[in-house]
Amino acid sequence: MKAQLIQILSLIIFLMPAAWVSAAHIHTPQKLRATRMAFIPGGSYKPLFKQRGEPAKELIKPFLMDVHAVTNEQYLAFVKANPEWRRSKVKRIFADKFYLRKWEGDLVLGDKVNPDAPVTDVSWYAANAYCKWAGLRLPTVSEWEYAANACEYKAGKEGKKELNGKLLARYSEKPPEKLPDVESCGRNSLGVYDMDGLIREWTYDFNNNYITGSAICGGGSGDASDPANYPAFIRYGFFSSLKANYSLDILGFRCVKDVK
Amino acid sequence: MNKKNLVILILIAIPAAYSVSKLNFANKNALKESSSIFYSKNDSLDKMCCVQLAPSKISENSFYQMDADWIDENGREMKLSELRGRNIILTMFYASCTTACPVMVSYMKAVENEIPSGRLSKYKFVLVTINPVNDTPGKLRQYAKGHNLAPANWILLTGKKDDIATLAEMIGFNYKQNPDGTFSHANLITFLDSEGNIVHQSDGLYQNVKKLAGMLKQQNL
Numbered sequence: 001m002k003a004q005l006i007q008i009l010s011l012i013i014f015l016m017p018a019a020w021v022s023a024a025h026i027h028t029p030q031k032l033r034a035t036r037m038a039f040i041p042g043g044s045y046k047p048l049f050k051q052r053g054e055p056a057k058e059l060i061k062p063f064l065m066d067v068h069a070v071t072n073e074q075y076l077a078f079v080k081a082n083p084e085w086r087r088s089k090v091k092r093i094f095a096d097k098f099y100l101r102k103w104e105g106d107l108v109l110g111d112k113v114n115p116d117a118p119v120t121d122v123s124w125y126a127a128n129a130y131c132k133w134a135g136l137r138l139p140t141v142s143e144w145e146y147a148a149n150a151c152e153y154k155a156g157k158e159g160k161k162e163l164n165g166k167l168l169a170r171y172s173e174k175p176p177e178k179l180p181d182v183e184s185c186g187r188n189s190l191g192v193y194d195m196d197g198l199i200r201e202w203t204y205d206f207n208n209n210y211i212t213g214s215a216i217c218g219g220g221s222g223d224a225s226d227p228a229n230y231p232a233f234i235r236y237g238f239f240s241s242l243k244a245n246y247s248l249d250i251l252g253f254r255c256v257k258d259v260k
Numbered sequence: 261m262n263k264k265n266l267v268i269l270i271l272i273a274i275p276a277a278y279s280v281s282k283l284n285f286a287n288k289n290a291l292k293e294s295s296s297i298f299y300s301k302n303d304s305l306d307k308m309c310c311v312q313l314a315p316s317k318i319s320e321n322s323f324y325q326m327d328a329d330w331i332d333e334n335g336r337e338m339k340l341s342e343l344r345g346r347n348i349i350l351t352m353f354y355a356s357c358t359t360a361c362p363v364m365v366s367y368m369k370a371v372e373n374e375i376p377s378g379r380l381s382k383y384k385f386v387l388v389t390i391n392p393v394n395d396t397p398g399k400l401r402q403y404a405k406g407h408n409l410a411p412a413n414w415i416l417l418t419g420k421k422d423d424i425a426t427l428a429e430m431i432g433f434n435y436k437q438n439p440d441g442t443f444s445h446a447n448l449i450t451f452l453d454s455e456g457n458i459v460h461q462s463d464g465l466y467q468n469v470k471k472l473a474g475m476l477k478q479q480n481l
Binding site for chain 1 (some may be wrong): 321432
């Protein structure tokens, strides 16, 4: 009888932590993400393009920004919780056929994907849904460019030239087949990583600077606030060619949050 | 089964049931927090009462994959999929727009006039605001009256800012609010077939209405 009691008690001791771990393993979006966010103080930003009548500088309110792009591992947690965003379930209108193409399966990253690298091959709709799920939002073009402009380089004309040269070199590089970890491409003075390398990132209003379609073409560039900022032209040109359901291997995203 | 085994079974089953129930609860919460703008189930189809259609599957590229809630000019909540079965002629606008929007609306009215009255019930002319802060259902109703938009043929919609942005992406309608409150926006009219697939888009303020009506006829819309 005593032996039986010991057997039962040991079973209870063995099973209770298992139940506890299962219950504690509940994935809330916040717990899953665990991404640090950097405080981006408000300020003024000079957009590359502006509409007629717009002031030369745009005021940016303070906000919080993910210090790195959303990783494959984090995105996997999102598709686990939201089956409609799994590769086999997503509707073509919201993501083209290249969506998550390097993943081995709906819920398996596989060998071709680094779990700690930024997730790429995701559409704008998917990026927007992820940020909403996490209680956040995608940054606007102005917020992203403003945060990216806080560079580690010397201030002034020379510093800008150095940054532009570095960015142009990066943009002409072919991305590696397997992307490296996030936070491997430099941290800027705001504490945000990889803004001038690694991947390009979706923004909420990525195409709203091209209302007439003439901002980039021909004489349109003459209206730019800084005609020597070639990397910005490349970014704007790149985004003007995108549709919201495109999934590209160099395109990921990060989220931001308003400061109340 | 002897008593000993029964006790062991119960001891295994209780914590297991507990953890499963917790996990289900967690999934429900996670789904609740997930985006509401995206299509997930056929529930919007179930609500359809007035469209006599075989319950065929909506295509992957159909607008009716969008599951957002909209509000019409009468304050009625609806899904876009309730328009299924009609050919849609849609643009985005804002009520206080005095430049391009009235031209786009008059262009749509001209298309309406070109369609034989017997066939008009197969169409719906849809205006979706890009200024949900200002364009309440009341304002939209006032706009419809002011522009003599026949209630049987027209519907004016407002919705959540994010749903409006998503719809705009779906048709490639670019817009941006200016510091003075006005909007810069595309001049784009989109034609959808009865299943919500884009069949034509006309870009620009000046269009050949006759040609367009001919296109609708040719495509048997």
